Amino acid sequence: MKISIIITLKKDVLDPQGKVIHQTLGGMGYENIKEIRQGKYLEIDIQENDQKKAEEKVEEMCKKLLANLVIENYKIIESQ
Amino acid sequence: MNSSVITFPGSNCDRDMNVALKKFGFKNKMIWHDDLELPKSDLVVLPGGFSYGDYLRCGSMASKSKIMKSVLNFAKGGGNVIGICNGFQILVEAGLLPGVLLRNKYLEFICKNIFVKVNNKDNLFFKGIKKETLEFHIAHNEGNYFCSKEQSKEIDDNDQIALLYSDKAGNVNENTNPNGSIRNIAGIFNKERNILGMMPHPERMIDPALSGVDGSIFFENLINNLK
Numbered sequence: 001m002k003i004s005i006i007i008t009l010k011k012d013v014l015d016p017q018g019k020v021i022h023q024t025l026g027g028m029g030y031e032n033i034k035e036i037r038q039g040k041y042l043e044i045d046i047q048e049n050d051q052k053k054a055e056e057k058v059e060e061m062c063k064k065l066l067a068n069l070v071i072e073n074y075k076i077i078e079s080q
Numbered sequence: 081m082n083s084s085v086i087t088f089p090g091s092n093c094d095r096d097m098n099v100a101l102k103k104f105g106f107k108n109k110m111i112w113h114d115d116l117e118l119p120k121s122d123l124v125v126l127p128g129g130f131s132y133g134d135y136l137r138c139g140s141m142a143s144k145s146k147i148m149k150s151v152l153n154f155a156k157g158g159g160n161v162i163g164i165c166n167g168f169q170i171l172v173e174a175g176l177l178p179g180v181l182l183r184n185k186y187l188e189f190i191c192k193n194i195f196v197k198v199n200n201k202d203n204l205f206f207k208g209i210k211k212e213t214l215e216f217h218i219a220h221n222e223g224n225y226f227c228s229k230e231q232s233k234e235i236d237d238n239d240q241i242a243l244l245y246s247d248k249a250g251n252v253n254e255n256t257n258p259n260g261s262i263r264n265i266a267g268i269f270n271k272e273r274n275i276l277g278m279m280p281h282p283e284r285m286i287d288p289a290l291s292g293v294d295g296s297i298f299f300e301n302l303i304n305n306l307k
Contacts, residue, residue: 013226014260016187065144068137068173070180070228 001054004078008039013071083123088113088142093128100283104299113145126167138222139169161275168277177277179227185260191219197246203273214294216280223279225261243267
């Protein structure tokens, strides 16, 4: 199975990179942006045909290494 | 006194730390990250650098490397551990210290001398230091200390703040905060205060010809407290 996940900073954590991207886009004339938050995207190709089992394993990986739950949230966005 | 400095791929302050520890009387050993066991140590140091190229999050990969199982056992058994800069990032990623180190507020790599106020001297690392502030060097891109509200309360309840960014006189305010750390935090302890994580580099302040001498005060005091 191929599991896709995104990792984003929690709402109340400052995202200076997102802010700079926002400012730059503003400078290019895109003035109606409310906010930009930058995140990470990962694809994990796992040798497991059972979707539920594969997603459980990936969740475990997120909790143990891929995301830092003090500042980040993770979300499985696609399993195929 | 026996000390061990762990070298991860990408560590670059490990040899400076080796020089500093030896200068003040430690018998130091350099330990490779892929080793399984720590030698008998009175102090373990996780040095600064860019372990694993700062991939994923600073310190995240190093916190899961082979030697860290022994370091975790050592620390949880009351062993004394210091993490400097990237070492501090590794300690928070390993769950030995609360919080996390984010990208600096103004997105710049900061490399300069700063002052820190010693906030708590009731511990092995700072007990006996007479000065109220120390001049150290910082060099980091991710030193912006952050923690959850619950963690912040726990840090207060247990008096875990070690160092605060300040001016020479010990004033702590927004102007003396180089990187956006909440409450100017530059270093913290675990609850039991046998683990210290700090962004500033005392090992860069051990020679007046190169920089300053407040690192000498730190290491001299530390080995005396360990004896």
